[in-house]
Amino acid sequence: MVSAALLLPLLSASPSATAGHPASGTLQSAFTAAAERYGVPSGVLLAVSYLQSRWDGHGGSPSVTGGYGPMHLTDVRTALASAPHHSHGGEDARGDGSRPPKDLVGRELPEDSGLPPRLRTLDRAAELSGLPAERLRTSSAANIRGGAALLAQAQRDLGRPPSADPADWYGAVALYSGADDAATATTYANDVFDIIRTGERRTTDSGQLVTLPADPRAVPDRSQATGLGLRTTDAASTECPDSVACEWIPAPYEEFGEGDYGNHDKSARPASQSVDYIVIHDTEATWDVTLKLVQDPAYVSWHYSLRASDGHIAQHVALKDVGWHAGNWFVNAKSVGLEHEGFLVAPDAWYTEAMYRTSARLVRYLAKRYGIPLDRQHILGHDNVPGTTAATIRGMHTDPGPYWDWAHYFELLGRPVVPSAGPGSAVVTVRPRYGEHRPAYTGCVTAGRACAPHGSGAVRLHTEPRQDAPLVKDAGLRPGGQDSTIDVNDTGARASTGQSYAVAERLGDWTAIWYLGQKAWFHNPRTRPTAVGTRGWVLTPKDGSAEVAVYGRAYPEAAAYPEGVPVQAVAPLPYRLLAGQRYVVGDRVPGEYFFAPAFDTSKHRVVRGEELYYEIQFGHRVAFVNASDVRVFRS
Structure with a gap:
């Protein structure tokens, strides 16, 4: 009777991930019901879900590695892309005229070695819960139940009985991460228990308020991790903070004929040059393919790769050396490149909380090591790196794109985007409400076709203070004077969260900024502002x-x-x-x-x-x- 009572709301009244705004409290109840059904402490279930998705359903769309729903149940076949990130456009990743450009256009991807279990958890959840795979993908309540079933099975696999004490679930949580190495699994479990101890409270993308009360007494027995049977990684040469799991997978510095070599340059930073920038990329390839590419001496390189499902980090290039990643040699020579597993536009491009958190820890570590300010003039997206000359502007890359949550990322960095001046300030910093701000984009899957609605940290810039006014022009992207577009890869009329601009004019709910040598207007109503007042230095x-x-x-x-x-x-x-x-x-x-x-x-x-x-x-x-x-x- 209890099982039937739990199943009935799953198959009828419970919220679909594609539903608009389910009744308040429905999602919280789904966590409670699933926890009771499988004997998992509700705090453990809530904390695991928060680390994966921050309790969001994302409208039923998969993450960058094919993870669905609040529990990030993975079915990666639905999210595989077909082209490597560095072959897009005509960008020379090295960006230096002293050597011929490295032509990667049309390069074939290496073959995937096969899909690891961490990318196929949805099928296992379907077996354990008895729920159809489609329900696990589209219903948040079903998805939560599937995640609870996986946690309960992990506890059984470890030979441990169900327990009401969260501290008894450390090993099961580590297994849930899907990591194949002990360091990543335990780092993941440590994060989950940090969330349990501190608590969380958040309104999700479906308008649901979910609360995890703090439980400061939840101190797990970390010795449970010793029996997981996971591999040990080589971290001896890594340059990472202690709070992340990091392994050394070196990029090759090799000659391969006719004076050519790869795939980075030896240097002596910071003694030779200061390190002033950190560049955020996404890989546009699976983890397996990403590692094969960076180990190819004829390819290009970056310093770190970060895995989406569990936040695992691999370092490839020593920090003293220069990677070929940004398409601008001046920036390359003075930066560290971080590639995040994922696809800019496939299909709604949401990144896991586990990856955001480990990335932020790594960036904080690097910023402290080199004295890099934690702001958007120094923490750059690849899409913020300028072309070196007029001829290279059109080939510059556009990742991580408008769906990267810069506001949340800077909260994790400990530098949230908050006002430092009043509403009439001479400088503004872009800061729309990511989840609620959903400008239309095209070209995610098919050129000219609308992308799925999705939160964005970018505002659109017009020539006049009205929504139907043309977008501002980018003379570098379109020398012929054509208008900018709303294509997801078109950066010509876009300003992103954390970027600061001098105010040119204000009129009603619209603010104009100086942008690419022209006045550019964006909608910035006082009742729901998309920018905050800022103090800063300007030039003229x-x-x-x-x-x-x-x-x-x-x-x-x-x-x-x-x-x-x-x-x-x-x-x-x-x-x-x-x-x-x-x-x-x-x-x-x-x-x-x-x-x-x-x-x-x-x-x-x-x-x-x-x-x-x-x-x-x-x-x-x-x-x-x-x-x-x-x-x-x-x-």
């Missing part, structure tokens, strides 16, 4: 200057280059920063060029000039201006 052309040049890299003046190092052209981008316009300053940097044209590191040189540059938030991407051309002042 010096008095008497009608305009100043804008650059995609901060290279030294010609006189700084020693004999044997070819002078790199300081070519302006096809934009104009006009008198009277103001742009937010990110940093002041010296003109630098890392000359590394060959495998033999004895020929490497760092060229540093007298000329200084300011990094600015110019459009969706950052840019550089010559310090001698501008005047800087506090907004």
Whole structure:
């Protein structure tokens, strides 16, 4: 009778993940019912779900690794993509003219070795719960029940009885992670029990308020992890914080004929050059394929990969060395690249909380190590890295895209995007409400076709203060003067959470900012603002200057280059920063060029000039201006 009573609401009245707004308390009740049905403490079930999805159903759409619903039950066959991230467009990941560009367009992906169990948990949940796979994908209540069944089975597999004490479930939680190594499984379990001890309270994407009361007495027996039979990873060479699971899977530094080599450059950072940026990417490939690519000497490289399902980290390139990842050699030489397993547009691109958390811990560690400010002028998306010259702008990559939750990410970094000035401030920082802010995009699956509705941290920029006004133009992306579009990969009229801009004008519910040399309007109503007031430094052309040049890299003046190092052209981008316009300053940097044209590191040189540059938030991407051309002042 109890089983029938629990099954009835699952098959009838319980909320579908595609439903609009189920009755308040329904989701909380689903957690309680599933916990009772399988003898799992409700706190454990709630905390595991929070670490996977923050209790969101995502409208029944899978995550970047094919995980469904609040419990992230995986069926990765539904979310496999067909092209590697670094083959998109014409970007040369190295981004340096001292060597021929590495042509990756049309490159075939390595074969997947097979789908590991962590990517096939939905079928197992269907067997254990007796619920159809389709219900587990589309019903949040069914999905929660399937997750509870998996946890209960993990407890049985360990030979442990059901228990009302959360502390007795440490081993089962570690197994639920799906990790194949002990370090990742225990890190995952530690995160779950941190959530249990501190508690959580959140309104989900379906409008449901879910609460996990704090249980500070939930101290697990971590010795349970010793009997899991998982492999031990090689962490000896890694540079990671103790709070994450990290293994060393090195990228090769090898010659392979005709003077060519790969897939990164040896250096001596930070003694040779400062590390000023961290670049956030997504892989556009599965974990298995990602690791095969970065171990190919003829491919390109990045410093770390992060796995979506459990937050596991693999380091490939030593931090002192330079990876080929950002498409801009100046940025590469002064940055660390993090690739996150996932697909920008497949199909609604939600990332697990486990990956967000380990990524944030890694970034905090790197920022502290190198003194990198935790702001959006230094923590860049790949889509914020500028093209090096006018010819490279159109080929620059667009990940992690408009669905990456920058607001939540910066909360995890300990630097939430909050106002530091009043509503009439001269500078604003973009900050829409991610879950409720759902601008339309096209091109996620088919060119021109609408994407599934999804939360976004990006606002759209118009030429006038009205929704039907044309979008602002990007002279670099479209030299012919065509309008920007709402395609998911079109960054020409987009400003994202955390990016700060100088205010040009306000009119009713609309705010105009200076953007790519023009006035750009976005909807910013007082009752539901999409930006917050900010204090900061801004710059404008010096008095008497009608305009100043804008650059995609901060290279030294010609006189700084020693004999044997070819002078790199300081070519302006096809934009104009006009008198009277103001742009937010990110940093002041010296003109630098890392000359590394060959495998033999004895020929490497760092060229540093007298000329200084300011990094600015110019459009969706950052840019550089010559310090001698501008005047800087506090907004």
